[in-house]
Amino acid sequence: MSNADFSSLPLNPSLIENLASLDYHRMTDIQARSLPTILEGKDLIAQAKTGSGKTAAFGLGLLQHLQVKRFRIQSLVLCPTRELADQVAKELRRLARSIHNIKVLTLCGGMPFGPQIGSLQHGAHIVVGTPGRIEEHLRKGTLRLDDLNLLVLDEADRMLDMGFQDALDAIIANTPSDRQTLLFSATYPDQIRAIAQRVMQDPVMVKVEDRH
Ligand code: ADP
Ligand code: MG
Secondary structure, three states: OOOOEHHHOOOOHHHHHHHHHOOOOEOOHHHHHHHHHHHOOOOEEEEOOOOOOHHHHHHHHHHHHOOOOOOOOOEEEEOOOHHHHHHHHHHHHHHOOOOOOOOEEEEOOOOOHHHHHHHHHHOOOEEEEOHHHHHHHHHHOOOOOOOOOEEEEOOHHHHHHOOOHHHHHHHHHOOOOOOEEEEEEOOOOHHHHHHHHHHOOOOEEEEOOOOO
């Protein structure tokens, strides 16, 4: 059975129109299973393989909840590498095309600090970045996350494999405790189970099996 289309969701009509213009008509499995929970504001752990459409799953939740007139960092997406962060930022900008003046900023390691600090002074609604660099900005006081209401850990298993556990903990300690937290991972090892127990509140678990 194919999934429902996006118009069955409580999404802003301009987001739905933009999805049609991107040729996104039906939800992928992970989107159909996770978006209702995400839009209710609940914490979520989603396990699904690469290419299943996870970015739009959290991206639509993030954009639906965003208050454009409040020019504060409201969402943070953490990714394992600069390449993945750039891909996520690009997809978020595409999904946000119909909303005017949304600022998505990427903050990744391997890039000079100066321009990032300048961009942070100009402000953003959404930050996408790698854990090491985000933590450095928090430590230097060049980034504050007091207004954050949504945290996304994308490819969480890979971030832990890369040794980002301490950076993740430090970042999470700098976010409001009443935030919504979404965790996406291809696998669900004990290390993920442990971090979920520490940083999430009654998370809904969704697992999309591979189709053979
Ligand atoms: P993942 O993060 O799960 O690896 P992505 O979010 O990168 O997957 O999505 C994979 C591809 O599928 C992207 O090219 C994206 O534009 C496309 N895509 C996502 N959702 C849909 C949809 N509902 N309909 C059509 N294409 C989609
Ligand atoms: Mg992805």
